[in-house]
Amino acid sequence: MVYEGEPAVQRLRDLGLTIEDLTYALATGDREARRYRTDHDPPIMSGLARWAGTVRGLRDRLVPSGWHVKNSANLPVTLSPDEALGIVAVTGNENTGIRGPHSPCTQRPRGVVTLQAIERNRDQFEKQLGLPLEGLDVPLEDMTQDLGSFILWILLYHEHQDKIWAELSLPISIHEERHVGRWHERILLPTATPDG
16 A cells, blocks of 8 residues: 555554654655765765664654664664554665666665564455465574564655655565565655755
8 A cells, every 4th residue: 555645644643643754754864964965075974874873863852752762683773652563764776766667676785684574464464355475584583572562664765866856654564685676565755955
């Protein structure tokens, strides 16, 4: 299911969020990234700063409304007040934030904890919807026990030519090589520019 426009606004409201909450986080990340674009900065610093700023911006915006911060197993999750929903910020590919023939996926492979949290999402949807979904082949011991039992959502973003495409999406499976690439829901956000 893909939501955009007014249906996206309503779906976010159902989750206790607004477009402004998420665009605030993305704008915070964008400001941080722009600080590290000189020839003297390490090449990876802009991307790291965007990610860290987006996580911080999301938390700055949501924690005053009762959301919680959790960093167990080195996964920076922002949890809803009832701890039923958790959000992580991740860089996506060029299909992020647009409705098209190709599904977006994460730009880089994800770690074991993220994959195990997605496996939990998959298990819940199999139970709720009776859908047989393929497994993730994550054989290591479960490292998500300290995280709680929330459903994991991903704030997926992609910056290109001074525009930011983004979506809040519910992952249920991955592509090969540990890239998240199968979504139960995608909530597309308006394309943003650095000036808002």
